[in-house]
Amino acid sequence: MIEIIYSKENEKNEEYLRVPKNIRQIGIPDETRKIYVEDYAITFINQLASKGTKEPKAAVLVGYTTYNNSCEYIFISGVVEAEEVxxxxxxxxxxxxxxxxxxxxxxxYFPNQDIVGWFLSELAFNGESSDHIIKAHIDNFAGSDKVFMKIDPIENEEIFYVFQNGHFIRQMGYYIYYEKNEEMQEYMVQSKENIKEEQPLEQVEDHAAKSFRSIIQERKDEKHEKKIATFMYTTSSFFIMIVIAIGITMMNNYDKIKSMEQTLNSISRAVNQEDEKIATDWFAKNQNQEDDNTKEIASDESAQENDDTNASAQAAEAMNQTAIPVENVNGDVQKQETSEQNTAGTVTEINSSEEEMQKTLEESNQEEAAQESASPKEEATEPKYYTVQKGDTLAKISMNLYNTKDKVKEICELNNIENDNKIQAGQSLLLP
Structure with missing residues (x-):
């Protein structure tokens, strides 16, 4: 139960107002006057109304009336049949x-309850009020806090009225609340013998319990349906948000992918240009080295030809110096013999000159052979260079060129490299 503090009219003391928790609203209750009827009480009134199809019946409504925040609360927890009316x-x-x-x-049965109104069942009860009903209300239930209730047995409609300014004012709604209400149950058990159309206690109790269970079940179904509707709405909203997020992400990713593609193309073009530049430099360097080697070979050949020419010229000069002079021999035989002897000496000198010339040629050939053997050695000792490629390391270069990593230290010393991991593509390295 919810407890609300209230102050009763014409009283200064504050009391607690207990508002029932399990209630069912009928119609649209007035904001200035709220009527609460207990379920067993309304069940007993319906029993009287069922008898009213043959003759009208009257009953007194008991409970209490209180006030809170300018609102009148009328609680009806019991009904007493008015006999012999x-x-x-x-x-x-x-x-x-x-x-x-x-x-x-x-x-x-209701020692702590007050009379708060009365009930009347009447066939063909037309209009909201009549003179004899107003007179009965004024004579027996005077006061603005007393209500009049009727149920038309044909329409089976429960209606509450309050008496103001000389006539009845219909209330557009009220509440049915559910409690144990042992007083009303005991009264219903004791009065069942006086009901012409008997209804067993089990049926009365079952009717109230069934009504209560059906109402609770309806509320559970409504809560379940609301939960399902809320879940479906939340799920739908979630999926819609996901779809929107995916769409936005795809649009953003498309722009990013397009930008990345342009960036990759730029990088690819730059890499290709760098590779072309490196290849061009490498070929140009190799071409320069080949041209230098060609020039050195041509220079060596020219020098060798000059040496051969000089050697031939020296040999010819030597032959000219040792040439035999031709003389006309006149006289006798003795003179000829003398000439022959002189000639023999000359021939000996010529042979000696030829040996010297042969020795000179051999020495010249030995010098040429020595130059030729010295030329490759000079070429072998000529410095070698390596152009660093993308992805190269000194260890990798050493393994590729020397099949060992032991040359890394020598390469660093030759090129003044302090950190063997810091080399750049395109860098020219002097090799050991």
């Missing part, structure tokens, strides 16, 4: 013995 077409009379019986029942 004379209900005529134009007159309703509550006899003295009728009131005696009513008070005795209230004292017995």
């Amino acid at each position: 004379k209900i005529r077409k134009n007159n309703i009379e509550f006899l003295e013995k009728t009131w005696t019986c009513i008070y005795n029942k209230i004292k017995k």
Whole structure:
């Protein structure tokens, strides 16, 4: 139960207002006056109304009235049948013995309750009020806090009225609340023998319990449906957000992919240009080296030809120097012999000169052979260079050129490299 502090009219003391937790709203209740009827009480009223199809019946409503925040709260927790009430077409009379019986029942079954209104079942009850009903209300239930209730047995419609300014004002709604209400159950058990159309206690109790269970089930179904609807709405919203996020991401990714593609193309072009430049430089360097080697070879050949020419010239000069002079021999035989002897000496000198010339040629050939053997050695000792390619390391270069990593230190020393991991593509390295 929810407890709300309230102040009762014409009283200064504050009390607690207990508002039922399990309630069912019928119609649209007034904001300035709220009527709460307990389920067992409404069940008993429906029993009287079912008998009212043959003759009208009256009953007194018991409970209490309180106020909170300018709002009147009327709680009806019990119903006492008014016996021996004379209900005529134009007159309703509550006899003295009728009131005696009513008070005795209230004292017995509802000792802490007050009279808050009355109930009337009447066939062909037309209009919201009539003179004989107004007169009965004023005579027996005076006060603005007393309500009048009726149920049309044909329409089976429950209607509440309040009396103001000389006429009844219909209330557009009320609440049915559910509690244990042992007082009303005991009264219903004791009064069942006086009901002409008997209804067993089990049926009364089952009707209330069934009504309560059906209402609780309806609320559970409504909550379940609301949960399902909320879940579906949340799920749909979530999927819609996911689809939107995916679309936005795809658009952003498309722009990023396009930008990345352009960047990769630029990098690829730059790399290709760098590779072409490196290849061009490498070929140009090799071509320069080949040209230098060609020039050196041509220079060596020219020098060798000059040496051969000089050697031939020296040999010819030597032959000219040792040439035999031709003389005309005149005289006798003796002179000829003398000439022959002289000639023999000359021939000996010529032979000696030829040996010297042969020795000179051999020495010249030995010098040429020595030059030729010295030329490759000079070429072998000529410095070698290596152009660093992309992805090269000194260890990799050493392995490729010397099949060992032991040359890394020598390469660093020759090129003044302090950190063997810091080399750049295109860098020219002097090799050991």
